[in-house]
Amino acid sequence: MATNIVRNENSNRPATAPISLRLRHCGRTFPGTRGSHAPHVALQPLDLDVEPGETLVLLGPSGCGKTTTLRIISGLEQPDIGGQVWFGEEDVTQLPIEKRDVGMVFQNYALFPNMNVEANIAYGLRIRGLSPDDIRRRVGEMVDMVHLNGLERRPVHELSGGQKQRVALARALAVRPRVLLFDEPLAALDAKLRDRLRVDIGQLLRSLGITSVYVTHDQAEAMALGDRIAVMENGRIAQLGTPREIYHHPGSAFVADFIGSVNRLEIKGAEEGQLMVAGGRLSVARYHGASVLYCRPEDIEVCPVTQAAITGRVLQTFFLGQSQRLFVDTGAETPLQVESPSREQWLPGQTIGLSIAEEALFSIADAQ
Ligand SMILES: Nc1ncnc2c1ncn2[C@@H]1O[C@H](COP(=O)(O)OP(=O)(O)OP(=O)(O)O)[C@@H](O)[C@H]1O
Ligand SMILES: [Mg+2]
Known part of the structure; x- marks a missing residue:
């Protein structure tokens, strides 16, 4: 991890020089549990290519395998034998999450409730051993970027849901991850706030150009944020295309019906x-x-x-x-x-x- 930071800090290339992300034959079968003894195929062996700097949205109904796919990318979950995860030219299948250099934003924030905004954003930078000056500068940049100015010293348990999600976003971005992963980050927010944060996240993703995978079951969010959308159904990709292709040329009745009315x-x-x-x-x-x-x-x-x-x-x-x-x-x-x-x-x-x-x-x- 430290080597990545040195590379990011000292190289002349932009800190966010995007990489591609590739899944090869990534399936996931969960062993049967007490109630049901049959193994459960959460994900059929899947190939997926995300271009450098692209935002790919995984869209689909509950239980279709979105989070499982995201967890395999992050390293929180291993694919079944034979599956491979590639970040650029590097096979990261065996790398644990802390070595993959991914930023993650979840629905439930996963912030440190007793720390203030600054400390939450700085957390990943401190464990990576950045100097106090670098940390201060980077945290300042992030606070500006997600519009949290004035709230730097506030404990996160005193923030609104939308503000918490901005902190989570800033914390994920602060370490300049190679890949940014979102799992329903706006699902817990009210409609108005969701719309606003959706616009902000869209602008950030476009301006930063970090390779991102964004999970949602909200079709409006998928169309607004995705360069491309993978519509998932029962552990497989039903269709992959731009929002316009998916909407105007759905490849199956399931896709047509899932995206809008038909x-x-x-x-x-x-x-x-x-x-x-x-x-x-x-x-x-x-x-x-x-x-x-x-x-x-x-x-x-x-x-x-x-x-x-x-x-x-x-x-x-x-x-x-x-x-x-x-x-x-x-x-x-x-x-x-x-x-x-x-x-x-x-x-x-x-x-x-x-x-x-x-x-x-x-x-x-x-x-x-
Ligand atoms: N650890 C696990 N053990 C057993 N089964 C699991 C496990 N994790 C997920 N599953 C099952 O795998 C399938 C896919 O789950 P996943 O969490 O990927 O769905 P999802 O598309 O993210 O759904 P949601 O929109 O509800 O979050 C589901 O049927 C789920 O019950
Ligand atoms: Mg999920």
Whole structure:
């Protein structure tokens, strides 16, 4: 560890010169416990590449293996035999966590409650043996960076949740880690604070360019922070791509449904170049032969019935502030979800027309 710090302190290259992160064949099977004797496969053997300086988000429902993956990267958990973890050109599979040079930020802060802000941030620097002058300078930089000025001497048990999380972030960054790992860092905060810290963390990650892996089950957080997102399902990666790719071209029904809402349109047949669906027909040149198409609620527009591709009856409206969500019965098994501007007035029982642009429709390979 000390050698890393000497390298960071004395070299001319930026302290955060980013490295790549690679997992090769990293699976994790937990042995059966008292209640269930069968071993439990938490993670299928997984290959994952994170580019230097990239923020990769692991997104998925509870129990899908996000934390296990993060723990394998950190060294808190060993992969099953055959798995390898690479930091740049270094195989770190056998290195313990304290030698890997990772910074970690968790949901529960894991701060030292009786120490003040400064002492918490300085902790890792002291055990690495930096000089008091260097520590003071570095702590000052970190306090500025996470906007904790004025609170340096405050014991952390007197801080709010958001302030505590800033301390945790500063402490993780202070040691200039090679890899930064986040596990649901904002999950315990209220919505407003979560939004603010999300923006701050995003700015920091972009300006520092530290290779980072960020675990969340919040899709908005994933899209805002991830250069790329790996959507996980049952211990494997269901899809890996940029937020736009994942949102607009989901590779499976699971991904489409997990990220945002999606409408499923069953194709009942084709007539005169148009596809028949419940409540109307779609004029599309592509997708002939498809049995199901999908579209997002914000891609359906309410229009006069005379110009509509589909007509339906409003079942319910939900006012969301910035928009409203309509549930429209078109005769299909499930109502269509339509996002419409919040100032428009629609009443339950009203018949409305709907139009969908061809480019807003997509098919999904695994779903029929
Ligand atoms: N130490 C352990 N012993 C046995 N099973 C475990 C252990 N740690 C995790 N698991 C199991 O492995 C699976 C994946 O757990 P993991 O903590 O990686 O999920 P997660 O995606 O982080 O979920 P969450 O969103 O709830 O935090 C779960 O089924 C979990 O019960
Ligand atoms: Mg977890």
